Amino acid sequence: MTASDRSGLAAGPVPARREMPGQARPAGAPAPGRARKTVSLYGLTFSLPMLLWQMIFFLAPLLFLVALSFWSVRNFRMEPDFNPDNWSRMLGRSVFWEAYLRTLLLSATAAIVTSAVAFPASYAIAFKLSETARRWAIFLMVIPFFTSYLVRVYSWQIFLSDNGIINALLAKIGLGPFPMLNSNFGTMVGYLTLCLPLVILLQLFSLIFVDRTLVEAAHNLRCGRLRTVFEVVVPAARVGLTIAALFCFILTFGDFVSPLYLGGGDPPTLSILITDTTKSGQQWPRAAVVALVMIATLLVIAFAAVRFAYKERGR
Amino acid sequence: MTSEPLVAFDRVGKRFGDFVAVEPMHLEIHKGEFLAIMGSSGCGKTTTLRMLAGLEAPTEGEIRLAGERINDLPTWQRDTPMVWQSLALFPFLTVRENVEFSLRMRGVGKAERRQRADKWLERMQITEFADRNVAHLSGGQRQRVALARSLVTEPEILLLDEPLSALDAHLKVRMQAVLSNLQRELGITFVYVTHSQSEAFSMADRVVIMSRGRIEQIGAPQEIYRSPRTRFVAEFLGSSNVFAGRVAEAAGGGIRVETPAGTFAAPLGELAAALRPGDDATFVVSDDRMQLSGSRPESGNALEATVLAEEFVGATAVVHLEGPGGEELRAQKSHDELARLTLSPGDKVWMSWGPEAGHVLPGG
Numbered sequence: 001m002t003a004s005d006r007s008g009l010a011a012g013p014v015p016a017r018r019e020m021p022g023q024a025r026p027a028g029a030p031a032p033g034r035a036r037k038t039v040s041l042y043g044l045t046f047s048l049p050m051l052l053w054q055m056i057f058f059l060a061p062l063l064f065l066v067a068l069s070f071w072s073v074r075n076f077r078m079e080p081d082f083n084p085d086n087w088s089r090m091l092g093r094s095v096f097w098e099a100y101l102r103t104l105l106l107s108a109t110a111a112i113v114t115s116a117v118a119f120p121a122s123y124a125i126a127f128k129l130s131e132t133a134r135r136w137a138i139f140l141m142v143i144p145f146f147t148s149y150l151v152r153v154y155s156w157q158i159f160l161s162d163n164g165i166i167n168a169l170l171a172k173i174g175l176g177p178f179p180m181l182n183s184n185f186g187t188m189v190g191y192l193t194l195c196l197p198l199v200i201l202l203q204l205f206s207l208i209f210v211d212r213t214l215v216e217a218a219h220n221l222r223c224g225r226l227r228t229v230f231e232v233v234v235p236a237a238r239v240g241l242t243i244a245a246l247f248c249f250i251l252t253f254g255d256f257v258s259p260l261y262l263g264g265g266d267p268p269t270l271s272i273l274i275t276d277t278t279k280s281g282q283q284w285p286r287a288a289v290v291a292l293v294m295i296a297t298l299l300v301i302a303f304a305a306v307r308f309a310y311k312e313r314g315r
Numbered sequence: 316m317t318s319e320p321l322v323a324f325d326r327v328g329k330r331f332g333d334f335v336a337v338e339p340m341h342l343e344i345h346k347g348e349f350l351a352i353m354g355s356s357g358c359g360k361t362t363t364l365r366m367l368a369g370l371e372a373p374t375e376g377e378i379r380l381a382g383e384r385i386n387d388l389p390t391w392q393r394d395t396p397m398v399w400q401s402l403a404l405f406p407f408l409t410v411r412e413n414v415e416f417s418l419r420m421r422g423v424g425k426a427e428r429r430q431r432a433d434k435w436l437e438r439m440q441i442t443e444f445a446d447r448n449v450a451h452l453s454g455g456q457r458q459r460v461a462l463a464r465s466l467v468t469e470p471e472i473l474l475l476d477e478p479l480s481a482l483d484a485h486l487k488v489r490m491q492a493v494l495s496n497l498q499r500e501l502g503i504t505f506v507y508v509t510h511s512q513s514e515a516f517s518m519a520d521r522v523v524i525m526s527r528g529r530i531e532q533i534g535a536p537q538e539i540y541r542s543p544r545t546r547f548v549a550e551f552l553g554s555s556n557v558f559a560g561r562v563a564e565a566a567g568g569g570i571r572v573e574t575p576a577g578t579f580a581a582p583l584g585e586l587a588a589a590l591r592p593g594d595d596a597t598f599v600v601s602d603d604r605m606q607l608s609g610s611r612p613e614s615g616n617a618l619e620a621t622v623l624a625e626e627f628v629g630a631t632a633v634v635h636l637e638g639p640g641g642e643e644l645r646a647q648k649s650h651d652e653l654a655r656l657t658l659s660p661g662d663k664v665w666m667s668w669g670p671e672a673g674h675v676l677p678g679g
Binding site: 211213214216217218219220221222223224225227231232235236238312313314315 | 368369370389390391392395396397399401403405406407408409410412416417420421446447448449450451464465468
């Protein structure tokens with residue numbers, strides 16, 4: 001065994017490195033204290049149930065979905081096949097691309113609108129409330145999850161319909177009726193119902209950890225109150241804010257309830273398109289194509305969002 | 316009458332509810348001086364600095380900057396940049412962007428901003444790190460970024476809140492030299508808060524010693540070291556021998572104080588001028604004025620003490636002793652002299668000092 005072999009084998013835990021004054025860590029060098037590459041058997045044993053679960057209930061169905069997208073349907077029956085027709089048929093239809101663009105836009109709008117509506121609330125809870133009041137606020141944010149999302153969306157119909165509560169009140173002062181149900185507005189109300197509490201909580205947990213000294217330092221360097229929010233608080237909480245918006249995008253992108261019951265379902269979003277496709281002549285393979293495109297889109301968006309969230313300035 | 320001081324604290328006090336952080340105080344800070352505010356944690360030194368920066372509003376009194384009342388001026392409208400203990404560099408900005416920050420806030424144009432920032436990067440010798448992420452710098456480099464960021468607008472005053480406390484001893488000394496030189500070259504006022512006696516005494520022109528929200532003494536380092544005005548200061552500095560007692564005689568330019576360790580004489584200083592026989596008094600002798608000898612000296616103040624331990628402090632050593640009344644005493648000696656004395660713990664030894672070496676403070 002040569003000396004270099006031995007030194008390679010002896011690469012155990014390295015003692016914490018002291019930084020010498022006047023000498024920066026070279027950019028790209030591993031941070032001190034990074035975990036070793038080898039996976040310990042102990043850790044593996046504990047992560048095994050999760051790993052198995054993911055294999056059986058995520059990876060396997062996903063692979064099946066890919067296979068399914070190539071099956072054929074004859075006489076309303078599915079047959080295993082390798083038929084690229086489903087892909088060319090679905091991707092060649094303008095209805096599909098319209099639905100795709102529509103879903104993308106709706107979810108992007110939902111992510112932006114929800115983040116914008118949530119931010120003042122989470123900012124106030126994180127920065128202005130006392131410790132006790134903040135705990136109550138977090139508790140209140142959890143309560144909406146007690147009730148099924150479907151029930152909450154149905155109850156919005158009572159408010160939003162043409163002879164619903166809001167239009168009845170508006171009629172008393174001689175306004176309306178405003179059509180709110182079966183529109184993008186309705187869909188957006190549903191999306192907010194779905195995401196707002198979660199987005200506030202996610203934003204809140206990143207804002208709580210923003211170093212207060214940074215805010216004072218900005219003030220001290222002539223940055224006014226409102227400007228500090230955008231110059232310091234938002235950048236410092238960027239990871240949490242981006243992840244919150246990403247969650248909103250993911251949840252609304254696959255949501256089927258709001259666009260159908262509050263948005264009217266016509267023209268369809270991708271999730272509505274999936275149900276329509278399965279209903280029309282047992283076209284499960286074509287529905288699988290839509291589902292796979294959705295999964296691919298979410299993977300790309302999620303990857304880009306996480307990359308953006310953790311992007312560092314400078315070398 | 317000297318000119319108007321740059322900063323004046325006029326009966327400025329700060330309470331948080333029932334807690335008095337800073338009792339109403341007077342303090343004048345002059346243009347171009349290096350002032351250190353020193354005290355243990357919770358003494359009100361940081362609160363004082365934060366009031367000057369506008370991060371804390373005084374509950375009474377008036378703070379004036381260049382003659383103008385600034386009590387109600389928010390911090391973002393004051394020219395009182397601060398260097399923070401944690402440095403508070405913006406982790407989402409590069410080194411240059413950090414330095415440019417306050418110029419950008421003032422609406423300075425891009426080209427001028429860059430030029431002025433680059434000048435400071437160069438001056439602080441961090442030009443090569445301009446495009447780095449601040450998280451990737453060493454402690455000393457981050458310190459320099461923090462200084463450049465605060466000084467880039469060329470303010471008249473710079474506030475520093477224990478900026479060196481996170482550095483190791485070696486780097487601390489180097490940064491002290493950087494700070495002292497910078498202050499001298501720029502000629503601007505530095506207000507430096509610290510709990511470290513060595514930082515305060517080695518850099519500052521004047522030192523303010525605070526305790527429990529009150530100013531105990533203001534003066535040049537040598538002056539405070541030689542003649543602490545209160546028992547607290549004498550004990551806080553840690554290099555003095557302090558005896559509590561009663562005035563035995565005060566006449567003819569001299570004063571004699573009777574203490575459990577003996578009766579000692581000192582010149583009648585201005586602080587002790589009002590003392591009459593029978594009054595409580597404190598007798599203070601600096602540890603470098605103490606002589607040690609095996610037998611009682613013929614004249615001067617002397618007492619017999621028991622050696623407890625020797626402490627090595629670089630070029631000299633401090634001998635810790637116990638007086639006849641249980642007093643904790645100390646004497647600073649050269650290693651040569653200690654070698655001649657050959658002391659070991661438990662030995663009895665005579666401590667003595669000349670009548671001019673001690674001084675007397677009113678009160679027990």
